[in-house]
Amino acid sequence: MSLLGRSDFGHRRMEEEEYGTEYEGGEGGEQYTAMQSQGGGANFAPSQGGSLFRSEEMALCQLFLQSEAAYSCVSELGELGLVQFRDLNPETNAFQRKFVNEVRRCDEMERKLRFLEKEIKKDGIPMMESGEPPEAPQPREMIDLEATFEKLENELKEVNQNAEALKKNFLELTELKHILRKTQQFFDEQETLEQGGGVGQHQQLIQDEGGAGGGGLHLGFVAGVILRERLPAFEKMLWRACRGNVFLRVAEIEDPLEDPHAGDEVIKSVFVIFFQGEQLKSRVKKICEGFRATMYPCPDQATDRREMAVGVMQRLEDLNTVLGQTNDHRHRVLAAAAKNIKIWFVKVRKIKAIYHTLNFFNLDTSQKCLIAECWIPRLDLETIQLALRRGTESSGSTIAPILNEMQTTESPPTFFRTNKFTNAFQELINAYGVATYREMNPAVFTIITFPFLFAIMFGDLGHGAIAFLAAFWCIIKEKQLLTRKSDNEIWNYFFSGRYLIALMGIFSMYTGLIYNDIFSKSLNIFGSSWQVSIGPNQIIHHKSYMIDPSSNATDKGYYGTPYPFGIDPIWQIASNKIVFLNSFKMKISIILGVIHMLFGVTVSFLNSKYFGKTVNILCEFIPQVLFLSCMFGYMGLLMLHKWANYTAGGINGDPMTNEQCAPSVLITFINMVLFNDNDPPAVGCDPYMYAGQNGIQHLLVIVGLFCIPWMLFAKPFMLKKEAASKPNEFFDFSEVMMLQGIHTIEYALGTVSHTASYLRLWALSLAHAQLSEVLWSMVLRIGLSTNGWYGGVMLWATFAAWAGLTVSILCLMEGLSAFLHTLRLHWVEFQSKFYSGQGYLFTPFSFEKILEQAENSLE
Amino acid sequence: LILFYKRKMALCGPKLSLCGVIISAWGIIQLSMMGIFFYINSVALIEDIKLAEEYEDLRKLKTDMDAGYQQNAYNCWIAALMYLVTLCVSAQQFWMNSRTSYSV
Numbered sequence: 001m002s003l004l005g006r007s008d009f010g011h012r013r014m015e016e017e018e019y020g021t022e023y024e025g026g027e028g029g030e031q032y033t034a035m036q037s038q039g040g041g042a043n044f045a046p047s048q049g050g051s052l053f054r055s056e057e058m059a060l061c062q063l064f065l066q067s068e069a070a071y072s073c074v075s076e077l078g079e080l081g082l083v084q085f086r087d088l089n090p091e092t093n094a095f096q097r098k099f100v101n102e103v104r105r106c107d108e109m110e111r112k113l114r115f116l117e118k119e120i121k122k123d124g125i126p127m128m129e130s131g132e133p134p135e136a137p138q139p140r141e142m143i144d145l146e147a148t149f150e151k152l153e154n155e156l157k158e159v160n161q162n163a164e165a166l167k168k169n170f171l172e173l174t175e176l177k178h179i180l181r182k183t184q185q186f187f188d189e190q191e192t193l194e195q196g197g198g199v200g201q202h203q204q205l206i207q208d209e210g211g212a213g214g215g216g217l218h219l220g221f222v223a224g225v226i227l228r229e230r231l232p233a234f235e236k237m238l239w240r241a242c243r244g245n246v247f248l249r250v251a252e253i254e255d256p257l258e259d260p261h262a263g264d265e266v267i268k269s270v271f272v273i274f275f276q277g278e279q280l281k282s283r284v285k286k287i288c289e290g291f292r293a294t295m296y297p298c299p300d301q302a303t304d305r306r307e308m309a310v311g312v313m314q315r316l317e318d319l320n321t322v323l324g325q326t327n328d329h330r331h332r333v334l335a336a337a338a339k340n341i342k343i344w345f346v347k348v349r350k351i352k353a354i355y356h357t358l359n360f361f362n363l364d365t366s367q368k369c370l371i372a373e374c375w376i377p378r379l380d381l382e383t384i385q386l387a388l389r390r391g392t393e394s395s396g397s398t399i400a401p402i403l404n405e406m407q408t409t410e411s412p413p414t415f416f417r418t419n420k421f422t423n424a425f426q427e428l429i430n431a432y433g434v435a436t437y438r439e440m441n442p443a444v445f446t447i448i449t450f451p452f453l454f455a456i457m458f459g460d461l462g463h464g465a466i467a468f469l470a471a472f473w474c475i476i477k478e479k480q481l482l483t484r485k486s487d488n489e490i491w492n493y494f495f496s497g498r499y500l501i502a503l504m505g506i507f508s509m510y511t512g513l514i515y516n517d518i519f520s521k522s523l524n525i526f527g528s529s530w531q532v533s534i535g536p537n538q539i540i541h542h543k544s545y546m547i548d549p550s551s552n553a554t555d556k557g558y559y560g561t562p563y564p565f566g567i568d569p570i571w572q573i574a575s576n577k578i579v580f581l582n583s584f585k586m587k588i589s590i591i592l593g594v595i596h597m598l599f600g601v602t603v604s605f606l607n608s609k610y611f612g613k614t615v616n617i618l619c620e621f622i623p624q625v626l627f628l629s630c631m632f633g634y635m636g637l638l639m640l641h642k643w644a645n646y647t648a649g650g651i652n653g654d655p656m657t658n659e660q661c662a663p664s665v666l667i668t669f670i671n672m673v674l675f676n677d678n679d680p681p682a683v684g685c686d687p688y689m690y691a692g693q694n695g696i697q698h699l700l701v702i703v704g705l706f707c708i709p710w711m712l713f714a715k716p717f718m719l720k721k722e723a724a725s726k727p728n729e730f731f732d733f734s735e736v737m738m739l740q741g742i743h744t745i746e747y748a749l750g751t752v753s754h755t756a757s758y759l760r761l762w763a764l765s766l767a768h769a770q771l772s773e774v775l776w777s778m779v780l781r782i783g784l785s786t787n788g789w790y791g792g793v794m795l796w797a798t799f800a801a802w803a804g805l806t807v808s809i810l811c812l813m814e815g816l817s818a819f820l821h822t823l824r825l826h827w828v829e830f831q832s833k834f835y836s837g838q839g840y841l842f843t844p845f846s847f848e849k850i851l852e853q854a855e856n857s858l859e
Numbered sequence: 860l861i862l863f864y865k866r867k868m869a870l871c872g873p874k875l876s877l878c879g880v881i882i883s884a885w886g887i888i889q890l891s892m893m894g895i896f897f898y899i900n901s902v903a904l905i906e907d908i909k910l911a912e913e914y915e916d917l918r919k920l921k922t923d924m925d926a927g928y929q930q931n932a933y934n935c936w937i938a939a940l941m942y943l944v945t946l947c948v949s950a951q952q953f954w955m956n957s958r959t960s961y962s963v
Contacts (some may be wrong), residue, residue: 521903540917569903777906783938784907784931791930792937796945799890799938803882 433837468505550649593758
């Protein structure tokens, strides 16, 4: 059924020739025939042939699907998530695609679902989570779903419209009710005025009309309701426009009324305007309309008003009932929808994804089948065949799908099978650049080197314990925290790196024990090897005292054997602690740096061997290793030699190996490079550490210098010779030469600068230790040195402050800083020795990923 | 007003009470251990006791040191006890907060 042949990925560019794309048919090729029902996706144990060292072998395959079976086969492949389809119709735009109608229908359904979701959220109804995501439904189900959504949407729209109309009615009636109530007073006053009796405060208003008393002033009136904020302007306008000939009475409505459109609450006031004459009436009406005040017909007579009030109350009650029932109905409809809405979302998104993918296919009209091109991992061929078979069976088609491997010169995507533990490290590496197809993956080594280099900079038992405990809690509560999807980005970053942080914490606890540093105090577990052995009567006269560790010192201050594990606890309270630790940490940093870089160069050898590039091995790897080892490897050896062969007081009392005669490694190195002779460090000392050192150093420098032209010229000339034997291939010598020149300079200068760059391991470690000490002595000591009974209370308060600052400054800030520097050391100093990072990620068609993306984009 | 008294409101929210629980637990452990270390006159903590700048009499130095260590040990233990109380209060607040949000 499936035809598999050897594929031969050729060259793409000059650069890619290095680490690219030659297929060697190594570990993975022959294993596929074994039945591997892995269930796809990520397993913890890598399967035979697949590993994290190199990206998986990929095959470009052609897929022939019968038109009827296409939908269900793609559905099965989407569940599997192991196939990356290529777009075979890139020139066609979205409207010319074959399945554009179906995609459009899915978009419509999604829009209706979002409308429903919004309404459900507005009412505060909880939506049930879908649990197991349902499978993509058959195409015929799509029509049913569409009908359901249409019905729901229409019903909801109708209910909403009705509710709005009812609310408007309700508002009008409420306003009328208020008017009828409030205007009672006004009309009473008005009647007294009309009868000519009583001097009201508003006498002034009608003075112009012709004095008090006198016959009946028959006033017309207009009653209405206006927003309270518009009232002052309204009054002013009325006064100006009617020249003071109208009479305005206002009363406030205490309860806020609900605006039917926006749904928010507004405060309104009742007003009555009295005027005389038709002209004023029209003017007043126009002003009212301008200020959007609603006017209501209010009857003249009190009895009429009372009747109206009763009628209004009745209608209000009826309306209330109807409104209540409408809301209940809406609630019921939404609650019923809320049960299924998440499942519907999943189904609709899956359908849309399937049709979107089907749009990538080519239609072969003569045989009525769809053709697709896809990248699949070679190891998963069996699983994919099974999935395709399942799809064909479920669609009831008889013709089986054909999976056919193609030859191609393109470079395949990079696919790493990671689990929840290795994922974080792979992400760190991918952030810098995705590994080229089948080159060595630095993420594997990063699992250990990253926490280790971090721990050198962060070494504190207490802070490491805090980081470890926090990450450990995240790991224990993993399942709970995964379901609780948070949109707090910072939390998501920390949570997804929980395994990384846990490892960093463990390693930091280890280096904390080595540095013997817990919150800037040291632990004396095994008994210090130092003691102050001058008598108590003498010590009281010394402000500071230096303990001489040499074996022939008059006062035996040093036992002779060092502290068994880590730094002696006495150093923490010594005043020359920093001087001592500086020397130690700087040398360690350089030594570890050189080891790390040599390891990087070795990985480049593994790459060259795998891709069969012997020219790289001869012309790049060997001179690179020689250069690095002869210069900086030798410097590391000098450091180790000095540690072993010089001691306080000399080895066995020999004055040539005492602390005064120990030559400086840095000065020795500088003199070595400049071909100078060493000066003796003190009178009577040997300027060299071992016999013949000068000669050996000269030799090493010459070898190192010779490596430069070797790196520069060997490869271009060898490539030129190779190209001469193949006259068809295009070979540009000047370009090759220039590239090689760039690489050589980069490497040679890089060794110097990167070696010095590793000194950041020392610098950050020093900063961390000092910050820790400052925090203790400036904050906690306040609580510790208060006398009296309130000392305990002060300590209680200062401890909280100290703990907060420890977590925020020392753990979080220093932790992030050390994390960043470690990342830089990996990305630049380590990976520049071998990594090309020119690949692209394998992005399979996977429902899981699509659903996740849709969830995240909505929030 | 009556409603206010009937509703049992927590003094602090869920986050503050959780912080309180964690810091109190940490404080109890660390302060009691520091108390022990002060009590046995550990040399590592010598810079944390109150001593004068200069001493002429050795006996005075010894008594000062002993007194300083004792004092600090008691301070640490008092603070540890206070954190025990804080832990109980915070734990109760935390429990009350998680209960009210549950019932809603």
